[in-house]
Amino acid sequence: MAVMVCVITSPAIVGLDTATVQVEVDLRPGLPAFAVVGLPDAAVQEARERVRSGIANQGYRVPPVRIVANLAPADLRKAGPQYDLPIALAILAGAEQLSPSAVAGVGAAGELALDGTLRPVAGTLAMAEHAARHGWRALVVPVQNAAEAALVEGETTIIPVGSLREAAEVLAGERPVPIVAPAPWPPDVRNDVPDLCDVHGQPAARRALEIAAAGMHSLLMVGPPGGGKTMLARRIPGLLPPLTRDDAITLTRIHSVAGRLPPGQGLMSRRPFRAPHHSISAAGLVGGGRLPQPGEVTLAHLGVLFLDEVGAFQPQVLDALRQPMEHGVVDVVRAMASARFPARPLLVCAGNPCPCGHADDPGGRCVCPPGRAETYQARLSGPVADRIDIRIEVPRVDSAALIEGVPDEPSSAVAARVEAADARRIERGQQYPNARLQGTALRKAVSLDGNGRRVMESAMTRLGLTARGFDRVLRVARTIADLDSSRKVGESHLLEAVGLRAYRSLG
Numbered sequence: 405m406a407v408m409v410c411v412i413t414s415p416a417i418v419g420l421d422t423a424t425v426q427v428e429v430d431l432r433p434g435l436p437a438f439a440v441v442g443l444p445d446a447a448v449q450e451a452r453e454r455v456r457s458g459i460a461n462q463g464y465r466v467p468p469v470r471i472v473a474n475l476a477p478a479d480l481r482k483a484g485p486q487y488d489l490p491i492a493l494a495i496l497a498g499a500e501q502l503s504p505s506a507v508a509g510v511g512a513a514g515e516l517a518l519d520g521t522l523r524p525v526a527g528t529l530a531m532a533e534h535a536a537r538h539g540w541r542a543l544v545v546p547v548q549n550a551a552e553a554a555l556v557e558g559e560t561t562i563i564p565v566g567s568l569r570e571a572a573e574v575l576a577g578e579r580p581v582p583i584v585a586p587a588p589w590p591p592d593v594r595n596d597v598p599d600l601c602d603v604h605g606q607p608a609a610r611r612a613l614e615i616a617a618a619g620m621h622s623l624l625m626v627g628p629p630g631g632g633k634t635m636l637a638r639r640i641p642g643l644l645p646p647l648t649r650d651d652a653i654t655l656t657r658i659h660s661v662a663g664r665l666p667p668g669q670g671l672m673s674r675r676p677f678r679a680p681h682h683s684i685s686a687a688g689l690v691g692g693g694r695l696p697q698p699g700e701v702t703l704a705h706l707g708v709l710f711l712d713e714v715g716a717f718q719p720q721v722l723d724a725l726r727q728p729m730e731h732g733v734v735d736v737v738r739a740m741a742s743a744r745f746p747a748r749p750l751l752v753c754a755g756n757p758c759p760c761g762h763a764d765d766p767g768g769r770c771v772c773p774p775g776r777a778e779t780y781q782a783r784l785s786g787p788v789a790d791r792i793d794i795r796i797e798v799p800r801v802d803s804a805a806l807i808e809g810v811p812d813e814p815s816s817a818v819a820a821r822v823e824a825a826d827a828r829r830i831e832r833g834q835q836y837p838n839a840r841l842q843g844t845a846l847r848k849a850v851s852l853d854g855n856g857r858r859v860m861e862s863a864m865t866r867l868g869l870t871a872r873g874f875d876r877v878l879r880v881a882r883t884i885a886d887l888d889s890s891r892k893v894g895e896s897h898l899l900e901a902v903g904l905r906a907y908r909s910l911g
């Protein structure tokens with residue numbers, strides 16, 4: 405037998421980007437052997453085992469020759485077992501168990517189980533986009549990832565398969581290409597997000613949530629245990645405006661690359677809610693890893709990032725939020741690969757006012773030593789104060805509200821007002837939420853008249869507002885005016901916005 409070289413391509417995921425990997429298999433006479441080069445050492449052994457048994461268990465033959473599979477370029481870090489399928493297909497083609505013309509111009513990605521069936525891989529949507537962008541003829545993917553691949557429009561035929569044999573037979577034209585319909589848009593709005601109607605009383609907190617949702621303003625809730633802070637935070641995704649299809653695609657790409665897309669789900673049509681535990685590392689929060697992986701702040705992109713018991717997070721971990729909160733992106737820089745991830749969540753933090761939790765309760769229930777609440781508060785808000793637009797107290801819910809159990813307003817009613825406010829922003833030609841207004845765009849969106857100036861001057865002296873705090877009040881006031889269907893930001897809007905920073909003054 406002469407030397408046979410067969411090449412098939414596979415899209416590699418680098419951060420959220422992709423690159424083409426050539427999977428080249430070289431078969432030549434000699435003692436039977438199987439080497440894989442171009443993968444990190446640890447992964448090679450496992451890939452060989454899976455490919456060898458996958459081929460044999462699907463009723464094909466591993467040719468008894470010297471096989472070298474080379475994954476190029478060598479200097480690109482390759483992760484994961486997605487190269488099993490292209491290696492196996494290239495071996496079949498090289499050994500003429502599959503016509504080499506059947507795999508020409510074809511890409512493939514998939515992990516093989518030992519029996520030769522396929523396991524899902526991360527990042528299929530990004531891979532399908534890559535294939536379409538580069539004019540690949542077809543892309544073979546595991547059937548579990550078919551729905552995300554089907555979202556991509558283009559000339560590339562997506563071939564979702566359940567096993568190596570199915571892949572080979574479809575490529576050889578012995579079986580039809582399985583058809584997958586893309587997920588419908590707009591999505592089915594069946595909502596399993598918890599509803600605001602479960603929260604009794606707490607009118608001030610409900611109002612703050614509505615404003616936060618309408619302008620994507622970051623929010624800090626402080627109050628005694630059991631006041632309902634966690635409960636309120638979980639309901640915010642249900643108040644945010646509906647996603648556009650482009651945003652849903654972006655979210656799907658992110659969650660797929662992170663390997664977090666629920667199996668079979670084609671499109672993330674709901675805004676994410678992420679609530680990492682306070683023991684999380686900086687890399688876990690903002691992203692990291694030898695091959696850069698998105699962190700919680702990116703997984704929460706366009707949704708809610710909830711830091712419960714925010715005072716218990718390591719200050720340096722909170723500090724890592726600085727770049728994403730200011731720029732809306734995270735750069736993960738590593739020796740082997742770097743990546744930039746989008747990161748624009750609505751940040752929601754919650755905490756108690758002191759270690760025992762009762763510093764603000766009427767009747768002096770707090771058992772903390774004098775001064776302890778103040779140092780605790782400084783710790784709580786120090787690193788995050790700069791990034792918080794709205795800070796409210798969530799008191800113990802008044803028992804009458806609980807006992808009466810009068811049905812409170814549902815999320816749908818609040819969401820409708822939020823959507824109307826958001827429409828006003830779009831009407832103004834403003835492409836991003838009010839929380840991102842700055843500089844001249846902010847001054848233009850909020851022009852103060854004489855009364856407005858007086859309100860702001862008095863707030864600056866009374867609350868010791870910093871320049872940053874001043875801008876935050878203006879942004880929140882813009883949102884309040886939008887909720888009020890008002891083009892102008894008036895005195896009442898400003899006063900309410902100032903009130904949303906006044907609790908234990910945020911500066």
Ligand SMILES: Nc1ncnc2c1ncn2[C@@H]1O[C@H](COP(=O)(O)OP(=O)(O)OP(=O)(O)O)[C@@H](O)[C@H]1O
Pocket residue numbers: 602603604605606627628629630631632633634635636755756801
């Ligand atoms: N306003 C409310 N309406 C209805 N139930 C409430 C309300 N507030 C609290 N609860 C009940 O109390 C429980 C605890 O509320 P939640 O966990 O949200 O409080 P929290 O403010 O986050 O407390 P902690 O400071 O201890 O984290 C809820 O699961 C709910 O059953």
Ligand SMILES: [Mg+2]
Pocket residue numbers: 633634635712754
């Ligand atoms: Mg809680």
Ligand SMILES: [Zn+2]
Pocket residue numbers: 758759760761762763770771772777
């Ligand atoms: Zn206390």
